[in-house]
Amino acid sequence: MMSASQSKTINIRLRVWRQESREAQGFFEEHELKGVLVDMSFLEMLDVLNEQIIKSGKRPLEFESDCREGICGTCSLVVQGQAHGPVRGATTCQLYMRTFTDGETITIEPWRAKAFPVIRDLVTDRRAFDRIQMAGGYTGAKTGPHADANAILIPKDLADRAMDAAACIGCGACVAACPNASASLFTSAKVTQLALLPQGQADRKRRVIRMVDQMDKEGFGSCSNLQECEAACPKKISIQNIAIMKQEYLKAALAADFRAGMGSADGGA
């Protein structure tokens, strides 16, 4: 008993962004696809498109994906003007053709943000996120043996809230959706997770200062509370995290002992 829609098909027109390289001018290329099964995923539809392009002897469309189940954060398409497409709480790879109607024209673009330059077609370079993470998105714990895992009890609601923040998949939709191309939602999710947990306390202040500074350095815009990020986020990361990050930042910046500790490995606080 397959779903009733199984054998239903639609015809669609696609406008896809093509761009040879970072420096090259991009443009929209048009394609028609007939008999698209509505139970196909959006990326499977693009696979079919690519087979068609290859068979005509042309260079296939470059787009990224890996897990195709919404967890790795690799897929990254703006579909119909929305990061990850029109379905809330889903990544591009979790989008199904049943969302679209027969005869619809679908526009597909890459993430657009200064800090995420296009490499080719729909593939952008998101390594700026790694550099934000590098600037403190960790606890100072060393690898190797540690005290028993149950030595520090963590209340369930705290652990759950930390997990809510930790669910970020680093996809960058928040940046793509934000008119300022701010990376605040991404950065605040990590800051909040570690600020909530006892394990994150030792370098709490140093972490938030460095991560926020790095975010600015990468050319991401600032947050002006437009809330587009939360709406686009496939993991429904809450903008409350941004409020927490702003507080954390303020507290850390004001802390008298912070500057003194800035240079040392274990930080202030």
Added chain:
Amino acid sequence: MSIELNPGIPEGPLSQKWDNYKANMKLVNPANKRKYSVIVVGTGLAGASAAASLAELGYEVKSFCTHDSARRAHSIAAQGGINAAKSYPNDGDSVWRLFYDTIKGGDYRAREANVYRLAQNSTSIIDQCVSQGVPFAREYSGELANRSFGGAQVSRTFYARGQTGQQLLLGAYSQLMKEVDKGKVTLFPYREMLDVVMVDGKARGIITRNVTTGEIERHAADAVVLATGGYGRVYFLSTNAMNSNVTAIWRAHRRGALFGNPCYVQIHPTCIPVSGNYQAKLTLMSESLRNDGRVWVPKKKEDCKKDPSSIPDEDRDYYLERKYPSFGNLAPRDISSRAAKEVCDEGRGVGESGLAVYLDFRDAIKRDGEAAIRERYGNLFDMYHEITNENPYRSPMRIYPAVHYTMGGLWVDYSLQTTLPGLFAAGEANFSDHGANRLGASALMQGLSDGYFILPYTVTNYLGTHAQDLLKKVDVNHAAFESAEKEVRAEIDRMLENGKKGKRTVTEIYRDLGKVVWDKIGMARSEQGLKEALAEIEKLQKDFDTDLLLTGDSKLNKNLEMAGRLRDLLELGALMARDALERKESCGGHFRVESQTPDGEAQRDDENFAHVAAWEYKGKGQVPVRHQEKLVYENVKLSVRSYK
């Protein structure tokens, strides 16, 4: 000429072997550590944990992955959990029991000493992950929560909602980024490793391709670790990520590293069934669902197309509970998968294709309430709903087995070193500790055990032992690098050149390969089928060489990457068929129809096959040579693996 392989297991009683190893290993003094560099390929649980740990010891580490970021490695997708013999629930667990369950679960085809060490390390893994801020699930008491997984009668699985792999990987990734920040690790993202470079009999570097620019690069070091994941993508359709591949370990195999047990593949019982011929990948429904879901098919064929809720209990066959009363729905994966295939073969499968069984939560929802089930499995239920457009809170899920994990991989000794000196393999990439079948929640444990707790010692021992040689640095202008690079370039040029003339796309040939391997080297294998597979794969290899259609250039070109991987997977497919053909017994995930008990269970042949098969590459189109490592059991008695 076949040789007997020496696993290098340390002296002493089982529980002291690892301590003995550490007590006798060579060290590298702290001031000297920075003189050594180690290449770690792969940033999944095994690679990221190894790179971070080696860097923290003081070595200069170079970390490679094919993605833009280390955090995207396929480990991120693991859902269910990670095992550890913490025994927090006080339900009779111990290092010994985890060891025993793993050996038995692997159908007595794993190395005792390795498995025992794995069970020992398991508890430290949890401690370390908590210290990294991994938000494991907790009880209201604030203590860590546990659940149970297939093949075990205790609750030893730790989890972070349905995203355990993600949280563990982000933990390891954060450790890695900390070392990058300190300048001890250099990241090389967007790199695909295409060869290992051997200098004077030791692994001293790799050749990579920058997938965004197409540049071919040389990288030198004093030791090389491959942590590049499993090769389930040989089946085309699997639960593995699109970029999972065999290329890194296959290129090492071509350079002389032996390949262990290639035919041991895990087919996971609970995946969303195939629904069309356009599909590129299958989705797993975590095994943890079997804690509360009951597996059944109708007793009568004529009921198969009916609405499942209209079928009364007396007309349902809860076949796992019926056949394996003591483990029931939590029977191990190989057994559950085969049981599903059996009932479908009998014509009692459900769904349009008849290739599915029900996983039903009706009783659990009645017992615990919908809210409790949502709390436990909410994201999995949502995922199911999204993909199938059906609501599993209302009607049972339909599931079918799919390829999930590969127990085979590069043969390694006790120190995780391959047969090439200085080349180590960790995580799913090695032939591992899981024998012929892996228990759920044990891959994450093994990856982190390898990376956090084994390689830091064994790589050190290697560097310390060969200090004199290794302190003479090789540079990338060495002739060995020169010729390896040339070969890599020639292969890419050949594919691009041939690709202009052919008619069959990479995907078309790849799909065909997947179908052959699934039909003939899947859940049931026969001598005749395996011979057919060899012939069919040979034909596909010819298609690849003479009729490939490949467009685009040598810069960012996913299709070109895929072509290179397919080339290796075709060779691997043939090796799997050979390995399955030679192993004339059934064990774990390897089921030879010629070798079964009267009631259809796997029939092992300990007398002739209690060994690891390790294959030597002899060149393209040449017949590979099968070597053996005898498996010696001093602590457990080989017995019939019963879950009844």
